Amino acid sequence: QQQVKQSPQSLIVQKGGISIINCAYENTAFDYFPWYQQFPGKGPALLIAIRPDVSEKKEGRFTISFNKSAKQFSLHIMDSQPGDSATYFCAASDQHFTGNQFYFGTGTSLTVIP
Amino acid sequence: AAGVIQSPRHLIKEKRETATLKCYPIPRHDTVYWYQQGPGQDPQFLISFYEKMQSDKGSIPDRFSAQQFSDYHSELNMSSLELGDSALYFCASSAYTYEQYFGPGTRLTVT
16 A cells, blocks of 8 residues: 555656656655655665645755645756656655654656756 | 665575675664665665664565664665565665665665
């Protein structure tokens, strides 16, 4: 059972455009929502993360929007660049106990066309 | 900045053999996590350790075991390997924050 649902599965965006990836969850105990970027054959790299006490967090070209009532969160990549082409995973975790696992979405393969 | 170190980076084993994967967390990180990632799939949590004690357990087969040592490094021991165990195995570490930092992974191929 997938605890975090992610869409779309793949995304093609023109250079300079906005990439938007969406995730949804059901477990209201989740209180930490990171996004990871992964290149082929490499480990996932932490991009940006949010806690449910804020509705938006921005770091450079990356923004997380969080809707607690809808149990949804999304990643926006502004001014998308070819170097952003990678697989993006959202995740969620209940951090009330140290060492609790991350539940990952199924991933979105992003291709940015020059 | 120092990152998570995993060894070996690549490993080829035959069915029914045993494999040991090692993970060295970022200095001063006290929590280690193991994930398995199949081709085109999301990382699946196996097990985690905090201060050398098992913290959380996911879909880790009974054929696998893991531990965290006094220097905080961790080892994942895999026995009676099956073809389906072929995957990328990632270790991640964290400190007092929630952030998990992933290593480069070990690619295990079982033939």
